[in-house]
Amino acid sequence: MVNGIRKKAFLCEKYVSGKSMDQVMADYGLTSVVKLGSNENMYAPYPNALKAMRDQIDMVNIYPERDYIRLKELLATKFGVAGPEWISLGHGAGNVLDSVAKTLLEEGDEVIVPEQSYRLYPEISKIMGAKVVEVPLDATYTISLKAFAKAMNDKTKIVWLCNPNNPTGTVVSKEDFDWFVDQMPQNCWLVVDEAYAEFADEGALPDVVSYIKAGKQVIDIRTFSKYYGLAGQRIGYLIADPDFINWYDTVSEPFNSNRLGLAAACALLEQDAEECERCKALMVNDRERMNKELEAIGCVPVHSDANFVFFEMPYDAVEVSESLLRRGVIVRPCAGWGYRRHMRVSIGTTEQNNEFLKQIRAVF
Numbered sequence: 124m125v126n127g128i129r130k131k132a133f134l135c136e137k138y139v140s141g142k143s144m145d146q147v148m149a150d151y152g153l154t155s156v157v158k159l160g161s162n163e164n165m166y167a168p169y170p171n172a173l174k175a176m177r178d179q180i181d182m183v184n185i186y187p188e189r190d191y192i193r194l195k196e197l198l199a200t201k202f203g204v205a206g207p208e209w210i211s212l213g214h215g216a217g218n219v220l221d222s223v224a225k226t227l228l229e230e231g232d233e234v235i236v237p238e239q240s241y242r243l244y245p246e247i248s249k250i251m252g253a254k255v256v257e258v259p260l261d262a263t264y265t266i267s268l269k270a271f272a273k274a275m276n277d278k279t280k281i282v283w284l285c286n287p288n289n290p291t292g293t294v295v296s297k298e299d300f301d302w303f304v305d306q307m308p309q310n311c312w313l314v315v316d317e318a319y320a321e322f323a324d325e326g327a328l329p330d331v332v333s334y335i336k337a338g339k340q341v342i343d344i345r346t347f348s349k350y351y352g353l354a355g356q357r358i359g360y361l362i363a364d365p366d367f368i369n370w371y372d373t374v375s376e377p378f379n380s381n382r383l384g385l386a387a388a389c390a391l392l393e394q395d396a397e398e399c400e401r402c403k404a405l406m407v408n409d410r411e412r413m414n415k416e417l418e419a420i421g422c423v424p425v426h427s428d429a430n431f432v433f434f435e436m437p438y439d440a441v442e443v444s445e446s447l448l449r450r451g452v453i454v455r456p457c458a459g460w461g462y463r464r465h466m467r468v469s470i471g472t473t474e475q476n477n478e479f480l481k482q483i484r485a486v487f
């Protein structure tokens with residue numbers, strides 16, 4: 124038993140999250156911190172979502188509605204699929220990714236992952252006994268579907284695609300996506316993680332759902348954690364062919380979404396849509412402004428379609444991050460992805476973004 128556990132654990136790298144705000148304040152003797160390390164939405168929670176959660180708080184002793192029909196119906200309408208049988212949920216996109224891996228992968232399968240991307244894809248694939256083939260990004264920090272196609276073979280069961288990509292914020296083009304879908308071997312599924320899709324420029328992303336509706340082996344994974352500002356409530360979802368949803372629902376655990384989060388998600392779609400868009404416009408505006416200001420101090424930003432900026436700097440990014448931490452700003456250095464001079468910084472409120480810019484100028 125113990126040996127079995129250790130064998131599985133050795134396959135994986137433990138996820139170590141950044142320090143919490145309380146921890147940073149205690150460690151550095153600060154009274155406030157600006158947290159821009161985990162791509163959260165700092166304008167949220169939005170008003171109707173908050174009210175919907177408050178209305179549910181005295182019902183937390185009761186399991187949530189079993190099939191989450193209300194939220195699925197709202198999502199089905201939003202994405203133009205025939206009904207709730209095209210949607211399923213999980214506690215965060217991370218849990219959805221894991222359940223998709225469980226649904227599809229068997230010992231001996233292969234998967235393709237971008238080498239510099241969300242680190243869950245290789246871990247959940249290895250746990251299922253799959254061989255992980257890592258493909259580096261191209262020179263523009265973009266996932267290369269041409270390189271993915273070269274790495275594919277008849278054993279490839281999943282291609283994990285992060286679009287926009289975390290940590291680089293880059294997107295694959297519609298043309299490349301369209302070409303790639305037709306290259307996939309018969310048993311292969313293209314799983315597109317669109318956690319940051321709502322922040323992408325108009326027309327920048329392929330319409331993933333249209334491929335699903337056309338019967339291609341494509342799955343779309345999304346989340347309420349980023350654009351909708353509900354990271355603490357853990358609501359993610361997938362859109363896929365009803366047959367796949369049926370297998371997914373068989374494999375994933377029952378009651379994998381929580382009562383408060385479900386109520387908030389419905390309120391976000393039905394009542395907070397305008398507020399979500401208003402705040403997104405502020406974030407997108409600041410994204411472009413931050414990149415310009417970073418450029419002015421000698422950094423090389425990459426165009427981002429997500430709620431974070433990614434840039435190269437003339438210094439060691441781990442050291443700069445440490446200095447920023449001492450000044451009360453939490454960011455994400457990208458050394459873990461092999462980028463020693465690169466940093467990923469979430470777009471916070473304008474005030475928080477200005478504080479980051481002020482402090483990075485001071486550190487430089």
Ligand code: PMP
Pocket residue numbers: 161162214215216217218241285289316318345346347348354357358359
């Ligand atoms: N996919 C990507 C690309 C992410 O960056 C994250 C979280 N940072 C997730 C999935 C997981 O999101 P969730 O909070 O919905 O589990």
